[in-house]
Amino acid sequence: MKLSDRKFKVVVIGGSAGSFSVVSKILSQLDPGFPLPLVLCLHRLKHVRSGLVEGLNMKSKIPVVEPYDKEKLRAGVAMLAPSNYHLFVEFDSTISLSTEDVHNHSRPSIDYAYSSAAYSFRDKTLGIILTGANKDGARGMKSICDKKGYTIVQEPASCDVDAMPQAALRLFEPDQILNPDEIVKALNSLVV
Amino acid sequence: MGLNSCGVMTYKEYLQVLKEHSPYDFSDYSDNSIFRRIQKVMRDHQLSLEELCEKTQGNRYFVEEVVEAITVNTTELFRDPAVWKYLFEKHIPVYRGNNFINVWHAGCSTGQEVYSLLIIFSELGLLDKVRVFATDISQKALDIAKKGVYQHQIDRGCMDNFNTVFENHGSSSLSFSKYFDVDEKNDKISVKPFLKERIKFIRHDLVRNEMPFYNKVDIVFCRNVLIYFNVKLQNRIVQRFYDGLYNNGSLVLGAHEGLSGFFKTKFERQGPIYRKSNTFHLRY
Numbered sequence: 001m002k003l004s005d006r007k008f009k010v011v012v013i014g015g016s017a018g019s020f021s022v023v024s025k026i027l028s029q030l031d032p033g034f035p036l037p038l039v040l041c042l043h044r045l046k047h048v049r050s051g052l053v054e055g056l057n058m059k060s061k062i063p064v065v066e067p068y069d070k071e072k073l074r075a076g077v078a079m080l081a082p083s084n085y086h087l088f089v090e091f092d093s094t095i096s097l098s099t100e101d102v103h104n105h106s107r108p109s110i111d112y113a114y115s116s117a118a119y120s121f122r123d124k125t126l127g128i129i130l131t132g133a134n135k136d137g138a139r140g141m142k143s144i145c146d147k148k149g150y151t152i153v154q155e156p157a158s159c160d161v162d163a164m165p166q167a168a169l170r171l172f173e174p175d176q177i178l179n180p181d182e183i184v185k186a187l188n189s190l191v192v
Numbered sequence: 193m194g195l196n197s198c199g200v201m202t203y204k205e206y207l208q209v210l211k212e213h214s215p216y217d218f219s220d221y222s223d224n225s226i227f228r229r230i231q232k233v234m235r236d237h238q239l240s241l242e243e244l245c246e247k248t249q250g251n252r253y254f255v256e257e258v259v260e261a262i263t264v265n266t267t268e269l270f271r272d273p274a275v276w277k278y279l280f281e282k283h284i285p286v287y288r289g290n291n292f293i294n295v296w297h298a299g300c301s302t303g304q305e306v307y308s309l310l311i312i313f314s315e316l317g318l319l320d321k322v323r324v325f326a327t328d329i330s331q332k333a334l335d336i337a338k339k340g341v342y343q344h345q346i347d348r349g350c351m352d353n354f355n356t357v358f359e360n361h362g363s364s365s366l367s368f369s370k371y372f373d374v375d376e377k378n379d380k381i382s383v384k385p386f387l388k389e390r391i392k393f394i395r396h397d398l399v400r401n402e403m404p405f406y407n408k409v410d411i412v413f414c415r416n417v418l419i420y421f422n423v424k425l426q427n428r429i430v431q432r433f434y435d436g437l438y439n440n441g442s443l444v445l446g447a448h449e450g451l452s453g454f455f456k457t458k459f460e461r462q463g464p465i466y467r468k469s470n471t472f473h474l475r476y
Contacts, residue, residue, distance in 0.1 A: 068450040069419040070426070082448050084271075085419075088224035094423075096222040097448050099416045100229075100264040116224040 003176075004189045006150060009124040010073060010089060011036050011187070012117045014110035014140070016043040016132025018160025020055070022180050023130065027060035027078065029184045031191040034062055036126075037073035039089060041081045041113035043106050043134065053080050069097045081108035088116035104136035114140025118147045125149035128183060132164030138171050145172040152186065155179045201241045203230045209245050214255045216329075217399050218262065220425035229262040236261070256331075264420060265333045267301040269342075270308045270353035271415070272447045275464045277357045280312045283442065283465055287410060293322045294409040296436060298398060298429075299417030300326035303337025304350075309413065310387045311371050315361065319390065327396035327404050334393050340383030398429055408438050416446035423452055430455050437468045 015023060019042055044052055056064045056078075064078040073079065073093045081087035086098040086108050103109035110129075114137060117125045127144040129137050131154055145151050151174040156162035158179040168174065178186060203226070204219070211217045218226055234244055247254050270276045287293045293313070300306050306326045313322045328334050351368060358366045368374065372381040396404035398417065412433045418426045430451060433443055443459060443466040445451075451459060451466060459466035 066448070068448050069446075070423050070452070085448060088222070090223055096225065097416075097419045097446075098222075098225050098264065099266050099419070099446075100225070101266055112228075115228075119224060119227065 002189075003150065003186055004192075006126075007124060008036055008126045008150070008190065009093070009121045010039060010117050011126045011128065012039045012041065012089070012114055012144075013128045013130065014041045014113060014132075014137040014164075015130030015154075016106075016110070016134050016136065016161075016164055018131040018133075019043075020052070022154070024056055024059055025180055026184050026187065027056060027062065027064065029188075030061045031188045032061045032076075033191050034076050034187065035191060037075055037093070038062070038078040039073070039081070039087070039095075039113060039117065040064070040078055041087060041108050041110045041137075043108070043110070043132065043136070044083055052083075056080065067095045067097075070094045081113060083108075086112045088112060089120050090116070091120045104134055106134065106136050109140075110137035111140035115143040118143040118149055121149070123148040123150075126152070128152045128154070129165055129168050130154045131159035131161055133161040134164055135167035137164055138167035141168045141174070142171045145174065150175050152176045152178055152183060154183065201245065203227050203241065206230065206241055206245055206248075210248055210255070210258070213249045214252075214259075215400075216255070216259055216397065220399070220422050221420055222422055225264075225420055226262065229264075233258055233261045260330055260332050263330050263333075265301045265330060267304045267416075268353075269304045269350040270357050271305065273353045273356040275444070275447060276308060276312065276353075278463045278465070279309075279444070280315065280357055281360070282463065284312055284316055284318070287318065287321075288316075290321060290410065293318065293411070294407050295322060295324045295411045295413060296405075296409045296433075297324055297326040298396075298412060298414040298433070300328050300337055300393075300413075301330070301333045302342075303333075303340060303393075304342065305413065305415060306337065306391060307340065307371070307383050307387055310390055312357075313390075314371070314387070315358065315366065319386075322390055323407075324391045325394060325405050325407070325409070326391050327394045327398075329395070329397045331395055334395055338388070338393050340388055342381050344379050399425065401432070403432070403436065408441075409436055410438055410441050412437060412441070412443045414443070414445060416449070418449055419446065427452060427455070434458060434468060439468055439470060441468045442466065443468070 053066050062076050066082045067079045088096045125144050127141050129141050153165045153168050153174040155177050156165050207219045297306050313319045394404045460469040
């Protein structure tokens with residue numbers, strides 16, 4: 001089935017080392033009429049608390065915000081997991097945050113963001129895992145796959161650090177393996 | 193026990209059982225987080241949901257164990273230093289004229305932020321006026337809070353946080369060891385007794401309606417606690433904070449927590465602080 005024939009409620013993008021430039025590229029080439037809520041879960045240095053959202057906003061074609069707890073997902077808005085909080089996507093299309101323990105040495109944990117979206121929206125979830133030096137995210141992507149959501153893994157050869165995509169590929173077979181240009185194309189194909 | 197149409201028990205039904213057989217009600221907790229924590233309990237004890245249910249009904253000690261496992265107890269000294277800096281430089285000095293300053297620290301967990309606040313009062317010369325009621329659902333967490341001994345803090349950035357908060361403070365650099373005995377060899381810090389004297393630790397479940405003490409308070413601290421609850425429960429608790437505060441009193445929430453609709457008109461926002469107000473505010 002073509003990606004554009006599927007109905008999604010949320011797109012979740014996760015990345016770690018090297019992902020800032022990829023996410024920035026995706027956001028800068030996204031159709032301004034992008035019709036879905038976008039959740040970004042990126043590993044960031046705990047003590048660099050600010051700057052990421054501003055950095056992403058500079059080039060992005062859609063607004064990027066750090067959500068407050070229980071904020072509603074909005075079509076065409078990218079919500080970036082705040083530093084030092086886990087982010088979950090809830091049944092009622094709200095975001096909830098958590099300060100519980102680090103997972104895979106990370107808070108936010110990409111696994112948590114993916115698996116909460118899979119749990120809430122099942123096959124209406126589109127998950128994209130990007131470059132990174134950690135295995136966080138792989139299990140979460142698998143849970144999207146298990147719930148028949150759509151999964152895209154960044155092509156390892158196009159990654160700064162391919163540990164994260166490789167960890168994902170060891171756990172399940174994604175719908176697509178794409179380089180950043182192709183990821184942009186895939187996302188823009190969702191614009192009707 | 194309740195079974196749904198598929199004959200399979202859901203964790204929501206488990207929460208109902210827990211509610212009926214214990215003093216604890218987790219049914220208005222945020223779905224994803226509570227679900228994952230129950231899964232963890234099941235994994236750690238190698239129990240199915242049905243078995244978990246059975247054990248919950250028959251074993252009081254096990255219930256306490258479950259409650260400890262599903263409540264979140266992560267906290268750190270001066271988490272979000274910018275907020276503490278604001279409290280120190282702009283907000284807490286407002287209370288200089290008071291005879292007493294009553295503080296309710298709701299959901300204090302293992303106490304790091306209770307001590308953070310007391311250090312701020314101390315640096316402002318207000319320590320002898322302040323009385324803190326520090327409450328939490330977890331007895332284990334309260335026991336740790338009372339002890340005030342923390343492991344693995346030194347390399348965790350809490351020193352950096354501390355220095356950030358007090359960077360513009362006076363000429364002499366303020367030393368961490370004024371408030372803590374530091375054992376670098378074992379990576380351990382212990383709160384000095386004079387800070388502890390200001391605090392009354394009380395076990396209290398925020399979900400329940402009765403207040404844990406009688407006093408009205410000047411400041412309610414409740415940081416990164418409401419995020420674990422759904423909006424309905426959040427609002428019920430914020431109403432209780434509102435009722436418990438003196439007029440003009442302050443509510444301090446976590447950096448990514450806000451007030452929903454109705455309460456935006458009952459509190460006025462000042463930097464990271466929400467102040468109880470009698471005038472009507474449309475927005476901030």
